[in-house]
Amino acid sequence: MYYVKNQRNGKEIHDPRINLAIEYYLLNEVELDEPILLFYINDNSIIVGRNQNTYEEVNTSYVDENDVTVVRRFSGGGAVYHDMGVLNFCFLTKDDGNSFRDFKKFTSPVIDALHQMGVEGAELRGRNDLVIDGKKFSGNAMYAKNNRLTAHGTLMFDSEIEAVVKALKPKKHKLESKGIKSIRSRVTNIKPYLDDSYQFMNAKDFRDKLLLYIFDTDKSEDIKEYVLKDEDWVKIEAFAEQYTANWDWNYGKSPSFDTERSERLSVGTVEVKMNVRKGKIEDIRIFGDFFGMGEIEDVEKDLQGIPYTREAITRALKDIDTQTYFGNVEIDELVDLLY
Template identity: 70%
Template sequence: MYYVKNERNGQEIHNPEINLAIEYYLLNEKHFDEPIVFFYINDDSIIVGKNQNTYEEVNIDYVEENNVKVVRRFSGGGAVYHDLGVLNFCFITKDDGKSFRNFKRFTQPIIDALHDMGVEGAELKGRNDLMINDQKFSGNAMYTSHGRMTAHGTLMLDSQIDAVVGALRPKKHKLESKGIKSVRSRVTNIKPFLDEQYQNINTKEFREMILLHLFEVERLEDVKEYVLTDEDWEEIDKFAEKYTANWKWNYGESPKFDLERSERFSVGTIEVKLNVEKGKISEIKIFGDFFGKGEISDVEERLTGIDYNAQSIRQALEKLDINHYIGDVAIDELVQLIY
């Protein structure tokens, strides 16, 4: 396994637009003979899932007043808050056809490291959350591209929980499905649960402890490392300009739709917005925090122009591999949601 630092000219980068660009570059362009692990710490920011509607996930007023960056990632899942008290980890490896949506494979090494540091209650619960006493300290997501995949997540060591509460706008039925009343009651930091010897640790020192555990070494000098070159940075900058630092990619258009429906399924929240003209679907957008391999635009295109009735919607969906695009959800459930 190779460890990649997000350093440029000897300076660590905390800009989420650049850090997410590095991650995508490593996934698509750097094909090593071993997996890659990449860590980064971002300034105040919200990272939204690929298929989410930014305007409905983010408290825009809070973001603008507090200079919080908003960046869209290439993986599914929900929006997460980053600050200097959050360590973000990323594993990049070959897509073996069995690991996508298998969050345990990639989070267990992190959980084991936390157990070694005294966080005995850390565990993977539900679909993709790491929890302590039923409070979330890590959200995880996945993305696959050209036979390779990334599994990444957050680790709230010492985050500003008030900022998390102020910046995000979780769906009401998402909170209800977890039996909780607020974001504040749902999340926790890791630091209070660490052994006494780690109570004064900062995020960078925390990262070092995780690294030593992952590589099973006692010194950072013994960690196998790849250093980004000038050629790497040139491509990373191009990608950031096109995507992660681009307003249209991060926010996109949010047109007004006539019909809006949202439901919570086992695969996550699915939200549908559509316009119907003369009995046909003239425009449709599908949002959500589900994890799909394919582009959700393929599903939208299949549904656009068809008659707005249950039979036509079902026939259109049956021509697609819904598991590939959304996950294990029944066609009838989607038909009921849309119609």
């Protein structure tokens, strides 16, 4: 495995727009003979999932007042808050056809390392959360394209939890489905659970220690690296300009709709906004924190223009590979949501 430092001219980068651009540049343009590991720590920011409605996930007034950067990633899942106390990890590898949504495969190295540092209660729970004593410290997501796969996640090491609470706007039914009353009650940092010998660490120290555990070495010199070159940075900056630093990509247009539905399904939250005219679906947008492999716009196009009847919606969905776009969902769940 190769490790990539998010450094340019010896200086570490904390801009989320550039760090996410590095990640997707590595996914799309750099194919090495072994998997790649990337770590990065971002300044205050919110990273929303590929299929989410940014305005409904983010507390915009808090974001504006506190200079929080909002960036949309390419993977599904929910919105997460980043600050200098959050370590982000990313594994990039060939897509073997069996690993998408297999979060255990990619989070096990992190959990094993935490166990060695004294966090005995760290475990994967649910579809993609890492928890300690039932409290979440890591959310994970995946994205696959052109036979390549990225599996990435957050590690709340010493984050400002109060900022997390104020910056995000979780759906009410999402909280209820987990049997909790607030974000504050279900998230935690890693640092308080570490052995005493690790209490001196900040997020960067934690990253360096985690690297040694993952690469099974006592010396950082033994870690194999891929160093970003000038030609890499040209493409990274172009990618950021087109996507991660682009307002249209991060927020997108939000037209008005006359029908809105949102439910917590077996694959996560799915939200639908529609305009129905003369008995047909004239326009439709689908949002959510589900993990899909395809572009949800393909599903929207297949539903657009069909009669707004249960029968027509069922027929259309049966012609769509819903497992690919949404995950392990029953068609009846989607029909009930749409109609």
